[in-house]
Amino acid sequence: MPQSEDQRLVDLEARLEREDPRFTRAMRSGRPARPREYRRTGAWWALALGVAVLGSGIALAQGLLIAAGLVLVGMAAQLVDPDPSRLGRQRQRRG
Structure with missing residues (x-):
């Protein structure tokens, strides 16, 4: 028996609420926020910290x-870099 469209929307809303409550609260208030996968502020701070530790290690x-700085920079760069599989799908859609 197929679900009604309303039930599908309710299920989608509940799943989105569990995955990213900040985004759903912002959408309800009419002031949209970036979804979780596009928030990288913490990753940029980690990258800056890693570069600072690396620079002080060299100095x-x-x-x-130096080793700790390299590890931090590597971890932060992994967080800042977008998901390669998602990038590939976007390029395929355009072309």
Whole structure:
């Protein structure tokens, strides 16, 4: 038995509420916010911290700081970089 369109919309709304409550609250108030997958502020701060640790490690000639900085920069770059599979799908749709 097929679901009604209203039931599908209610299910979609409930799933979105569980996945990203901040986004759904913003949509209800009429002031949209970025969805979770587009929020990268924390990743940029982590990248800045990693570069600072790496730079201070180089300046102080401390191998442990250099290694920690490289690890932080690598982790943050992974968070800042968008999902490659999603990028591939967008390019396929355009072409």
